[in-house]
Amino acid sequence: MVTTDITPIKIQKSSNLRIKELDYNKITFGKLFSDHMFYADYKNNEWSDAQILPYGPLLMSPATSALHYGQAIFEGMKAYKNDKGEVFLFRPLDNHKRINISAERMAMATIPQEVFMSGLTQLVDLDRDWVPDTDGSSLYIRPFIVGTDEFIGVKPSDNYRFYIITSPAGKYYNEPVKVLVETNYIRAVEGGVGYVKASGNYGRSLFPAKLAQQRGYHQIVWTDARNHRYLEESGTMNLMFVIDDVLITPPLGDTILAGITRDSVLTLARDWKMKVQERKISIDEVLDAHKKGTLEDAFGTGTAATIAQIAQIGFEGKDYMLPPAEGRIFSNRVAKELEDIRKGKVPDIHNWMYKVG
Numbered sequence: 001m002v003t004t005d006i007t008p009i010k011i012q013k014s015s016n017l018r019i020k021e022l023d024y025n026k027i028t029f030g031k032l033f034s035d036h037m038f039y040a041d042y043k044n045n046e047w048s049d050a051q052i053l054p055y056g057p058l059l060m061s062p063a064t065s066a067l068h069y070g071q072a073i074f075e076g077m078k079a080y081k082n083d084k085g086e087v088f089l090f091r092p093l094d095n096h097k098r099i100n101i102s103a104e105r106m107a108m109a110t111i112p113q114e115v116f117m118s119g120l121t122q123l124v125d126l127d128r129d130w131v132p133d134t135d136g137s138s139l140y141i142r143p144f145i146v147g148t149d150e151f152i153g154v155k156p157s158d159n160y161r162f163y164i165i166t167s168p169a170g171k172y173y174n175e176p177v178k179v180l181v182e183t184n185y186i187r188a189v190e191g192g193v194g195y196v197k198a199s200g201n202y203g204r205s206l207f208p209a210k211l212a213q214q215r216g217y218h219q220i221v222w223t224d225a226r227n228h229r230y231l232e233e234s235g236t237m238n239l240m241f242v243i244d245d246v247l248i249t250p251p252l253g254d255t256i257l258a259g260i261t262r263d264s265v266l267t268l269a270r271d272w273k274m275k276v277q278e279r280k281i282s283i284d285e286v287l288d289a290h291k292k293g294t295l296e297d298a299f300g301t302g303t304a305a306t307i308a309q310i311a312q313i314g315f316e317g318k319d320y321m322l323p324p325a326e327g328r329i330f331s332n333r334v335a336k337e338l339e340d341i342r343k344g345k346v347p348d349i350h351n352w353m354y355k356v357g
């Protein structure tokens with residue numbers, strides 16, 4: 001068991017606040033970072049030196065192990081502000097559990113809940129003015145852990161640093177997305193690391209995504225590594241279809257990231273007595289439903305975009321148009337319900353919202 005004594009967190013406030021640079025009506029994703037950041041160090045088998053300090057560059061050795069062999073994992077989550085100005089995190093304890101699943105798979109130090117949650121809540125509380133309250137906006141939060149040994153032998157690092165940075169976020173996609181079903185490159189394999197948020201998963205996806213973008217698509221739908229028939233994820237989102245009033249999503253396993261948005265959508269669908277199936281779904285089944293007119297909805301789910309409706313699916317040189325996004329019953333309803341829960345407009349019956357401060 002890791003021992004931990006990080007309280008109190010040392011806080012050094014910025015003397016040069018940049019909050020005035022934030023135009024609440026023109027928020028772009030992931031470019032502007034809030035005034036402060038958090039970090040804690042893991043050394044001699046324990047987490048210590050937890051601190052909040054002004055956001056900015058840090059000195060590191062060029063031999064830092066994470067830079068060479070990719071012991072680097074992250075989380076993505078959001079804080080929301082309601083009409084009363086109160087700030088809430090969405091299901092943060094689930095992000096904590098997941099970062100430790102990633103840490104274990106990557107042979108990295110896990111992080112105690114107390115370190116994760118106290119760093120998170122104190123940082124967001126200090127920068128609460130950075131949480132926008134306009135429609136569809138939030139504060140995106142990026143916790144991450146990297147190996148920090150100054151050593152270039154291939155082995156698990158003995159030292160780690162856990163950081164949290166935050167960035168105001170508006171809407172991620174402004175329109176329904178066009179996706180290309182990928183049948184050459186792969187994202188994840190059985191026995192691999194597709195189910196964890198390891199940095200390398202994203203680096204490897206960029207080249208195929210770039211090729212798809214050159215052909216006019218927003219992102220790729222990844223298929224199984226063996227046969228390229230079963231649909232797995234869309235970009236960095238989980239994938240869902242509504243066929244004949246049944247909500248279908250690929251089952252969790254080695255190759256699928258267990259999205260918190262995915263789980264939230266499935267939970268709401270079950271609350272609404274909708275039929276839900278977590279099972280393999282092939283491109284053939286989707287195109288067959290498209291032909292019969294029973295493919296009612298298709299969308300990706302993830303923290304950044306929440307619900308990204310799919311307008312068009314490209315497969316083997318043909319494009320298949322889906323029903324107009326505005327008229328889709330399920331994806332529009334669930335997107336609105338999630339936004340309403342997050343902004344405190346409807347009761348939070350599953351206790352997903354975690355109050356800050």
Ligand SMILES: *Cc1c(COP(=O)(O)O)cnc(C)c1O
Nearest residue numbers: 236237238257259260261302303
């Ligand atoms: C983060 C992520 C998701 C979505 O997870 P959420 O918890 O809903 O944000 C889905 N797929 C991949 C590959 C991811 O990295």
